[in-house]
Amino acid sequence: MNSLIVLTNLDLLLAAMLVLALAGLAARMKLGVSTELLVAAVRTTVQLTILGLILKTVFTSSNGWLVAAITLVMLFVAAWEVLSRQKRKLHRRWGFSVSIIALFVSSFVITLLALLIIIQADPWYTPQYAIPLMGMLLGNTMNGIALGMDRLVQTAWQQRMVIEQRLMLGQTAVQAINDIRRDSMRAGMIPIINAMAAAGIVSLPGMMTGQILAGSSPQEAVNYQILIMFLITAGTGFGVVAVLSLISRRMFDERDRLRFDRLLQPKKD
Amino acid sequence: MINLQSLQIANYSPITLKLEAGECMGISGASGSGKTRLLRAIADMDERGGEVIVDGVVSQSIAASEWRKKVALLPAESVWWFDTIGEHFRFYNHYFSALGFSEEVMSWDVTRCSSGEKQRLSIVRLLESCPTLLLLDEPTANLDLENARRVESLIASYLADNQASAIWVGHSAEQLKRVSNMRFTMKEGVLNQITDARQVTDE
Numbered sequence: 398m399n400s401l402i403v404l405t406n407l408d409l410l411l412a413a414m415l416v417l418a419l420a421g422l423a424a425r426m427k428l429g430v431s432t433e434l435l436v437a438a439v440r441t442t443v444q445l446t447i448l449g450l451i452l453k454t455v456f457t458s459s460n461g462w463l464v465a466a467i468t469l470v471m472l473f474v475a476a477w478e479v480l481s482r483q484k485r486k487l488h489r490r491w492g493f494s495v496s497i498i499a500l501f502v503s504s505f506v507i508t509l510l511a512l513l514i515i516i517q518a519d520p521w522y523t524p525q526y527a528i529p530l531m532g533m534l535l536g537n538t539m540n541g542i543a544l545g546m547d548r549l550v551q552t553a554w555q556q557r558m559v560i561e562q563r564l565m566l567g568q569t570a571v572q573a574i575n576d577i578r579r580d581s582m583r584a585g586m587i588p589i590i591n592a593m594a595a596a597g598i599v600s601l602p603g604m605m606t607g608q609i610l611a612g613s614s615p616q617e618a619v620n621y622q623i624l625i626m627f628l629i630t631a632g633t634g635f636g637v638v639a640v641l642s643l644i645s646r647r648m649f650d651e652r653d654r655l656r657f658d659r660l661l662q663p664k665k666d
Numbered sequence: 667m668i669n670l671q672s673l674q675i676a677n678y679s680p681i682t683l684k685l686e687a688g689e690c691m692g693i694s695g696a697s698g699s700g701k702t703r704l705l706r707a708i709a710d711m712d713e714r715g716g717e718v719i720v721d722g723v724v725s726q727s728i729a730a731s732e733w734r735k736k737v738a739l740l741p742a743e744s745v746w747w748f749d750t751i752g753e754h755f756r757f758y759n760h761y762f763s764a765l766g767f768s769e770e771v772m773s774w775d776v777t778r779c780s781s782g783e784k785q786r787l788s789i790v791r792l793l794e795s796c797p798t799l800l801l802l803d804e805p806t807a808n809l810d811l812e813n814a815r816r817v818e819s820l821i822a823s824y825l826a827d828n829q830a831s832a833i834w835v836g837h838s839a840e841q842l843k844r845v846s847n848m849r850f851t852m853k854e855g856v857l858n859q860i861t862d863a864r865q866v867t868d869e
Contacts, residue, residue, distance in 0.1 A: 562745035565709060567735035567795050576747075652710055653730035 401612050413438070455524045464522045468505070468531050475500050475535045482543040485550050486662045487644075495643050496542070503538035503636025504531060507628050515624065533604060533625055534632050537589065541633035545585025546640045550660070552577045553648060560655050570649035578641050585637035589630050596626065667721060668799055668831050674715030675700065675707045678855025681716075685799075687829040690821070692846030693857070694837060700855040701835045702742070705801040708833070709739040720798050738797035742804045744788030746776040754791055761790040764820045766813065781808040789817060793824060800824075800832040806841070818845050 416438050424431040455463050476496035480487065487495070508531045512518065518526045553560060556577065563573040596602050604625055608618035650656050667687055672680035678700060685691055693701055707714040710725055710733055718725045718737070725733050748754055752772030762771060765786045779787070785808045792800065800821065806814035822845065825832055836842050842849050849860040 556747075558743075558745045559747045561711065562741065563747070564731075565711065565734055565739045565741065566791065567731050567738075569729070569731040572731075650713075652726075654711055654713070 413442075452524070452528065455528065459520075459524060461520070461522045464524050464527050467528060468508075471531060471535055472497065472500055472505060475504075475539045479539055479543045479546065483547050483550065485547075485554060487550070487660060488662055491647070491660075495640060496546075498643065499542050499546075499636040499639045500535065500539065502639050503542060503632035504534040507632040507635075508534055511624070511628055530625075530628075534628060537629045538632040538636050540588055541585040542636045542640055544588070545581045545637040546644065548584040549577060549581035549641055549644055552580060553645075554657065554661075557655060557657070564653060564655065570645070570653040573653075574645050574648065578645055581641055582637055585640075586630075586634060589626075589633050593626055593630065596622070602626070669719040670708065670716070671719065672716040673704075673707055673718060675703050675712070675855060681855075681857060683857070685831045685833070687721075687831060688825050689848070690825060690832040690834055690846040692842030692849040693833060693835045693852055694839065694842060694849070695852035699852045701852050702803055703855075704852070705739055705803055705833065705835065708799070708801055709734055709737050711739065735795040736797055737799045737801065738792050738795060739801040740788060740792050740803055740805055742807060744784050744791075746784065749776060750774060751776060751779070751787060756794060759790070759794070761793050761820065765790060765816050782810070782813060785809060786813060786817065789820070796828065798828075798830050800830060800834075802832060802834045802836075804836055805834070806836070814841070821845065 416434065420431040420434045423429070423434065451467070455467065476493055479496040479500070480489075480492050483492070486492075508527065511530060512521045512527055516526055516530075521527075553574065560573045560577075564570070592600070592602070602622050602625075605618045605622040608621060609615060644660065648656060648660050650659070668685035670681055670683050672682050674680045681704070683691075693704070695701055703712065706712045708718050710718075710730055720736055723736070725737075746754060750772070751774045755772070758769050758772055762769070767787070767790075771787070776784075785805070789805060802821070805821075806817050809817065818841070821832060821834075824830060834842065834845055839849075850857045851860060852858075
């Protein structure tokens with residue numbers, strides 16, 4: 398069982414050749430993704446190598462403050478990533494706080510609950526559990542939050558005439574935005590709902606695959622995968638709800654007027 | 667009775683005026699002169715200073731949604747969000763027939779309606795909440811003469827029956843003469859009365 402096959406640099410180089418070959422082919426056919434492809438491949442190599450080095454030291458030291466510092470950095474980078482995926486730019490400081498709050502709810506709080514109540518490692522912040530869990534949650538809930546936020550702001554902007562017409566007919570701000578809010582909730586939740594529905598039949602989830610490759614028994618891997626799926630679902634859901642209520646509240650003022658000026662950065666020419 | 671008390675829009679000078687129940691005020695003026703902004707300010711759709719009082723009720727004293735049921739704004743271009751016309755209404759009422767629609771209008775597909783039909787239907791929709799003040803932004807711009815007359819007489823009978831008032835923004839001087847008790851022109855946010863001597867102060 399424990400005859401784990403360790404990957405050498407040569408193994409990775411062989412896999413890298415595939416990406417290089419693809420980039421070469423794309424360049425020849427003028428398909429235009431070659432540069433992006435190579436940059437992303439280099440990024441993933443460098444980022445993950447550095448992460449490996451950091452984790453190695455963190456795992457051996459098992460220092461709670463170090464774990465806290467790393468999760469905070471992850472949180473801020475994820476919030477920045479959510480904002481940069483928005484087609485319409487929110488007011489920077491305000492948009493950043495909204496993303497931080499949503500990710501805090503979706504990842505930080507949920508990870509904390511899972512560590513304290515479900516996994517109960519000793520100490521509870523044991524980095525082998527805390528950091529991968531937080532990473533999985535951030536990476537996945539970030540998607541849902543970014544999608545839900547983008548859908549809400551985009552649709553509300555496109556349908557601002559509809560929203561105003563509904564207000565003019567005496568609807569409240571909540572009534573006027575509710576259809577769009579429901580639609581955005583769906584947009585944010587669909588990826589994880591699909592992932593849950595397809596797991597085990599169409600797709601083998603990445604974490605479970607990794608665990609099995611690393612020598613865990615399939616049942617153990619499955620249990621962890623189910624736990625992660627539920628945590629991601631709950632995290633995404635609460636995170637998207639937080640984003641939707643914060644943004645739709647900001648979109649209207651106390652007299653139920655539609656106020657994109659409070660939400661969006663003014664367009665520069 | 668309607669009171670505008672030093673209603674302040676953008677950097678225009680404040681507007682103060684009175685409108686009795688049943689009266690209709692006509693406003694004309696070049697585009698960009700502030701007519702639409704005045705209507706939006708009265709309906710509390712934009713930030714503005716001053717106050718609007720309808721039958722003793724101050725706008726800020728009730729919820730914005732309640733205010734807009736009392737003070738109903740008809741935008742120049744009506745907007746529809748459901749698939750069929752009927753979904754936008756509670757039920758078929760006599761305003762439909764007054765504007766020439768039979769009951770089958772309720773099943774009509776919104777995308778197949780002409781702009782004139784939508785404009786007439788939006789007037790029916792406006793009257794459904796039984797507002798005290800109608801703010802009409804070029805309500806007959808897309809209509810032929812016959813339908814424009816129908817709208818004029820529907821509004822007139824609505825005002826008389828419900829002791830309601832209206833502010834009618836339009837381009838045709840003849841039409842404004844027919845529908846309104848007093849007429850104003852607007853230029854850069856300032857109202858000037860055309861004939862009789864009702865109080866309009868530009869402070």
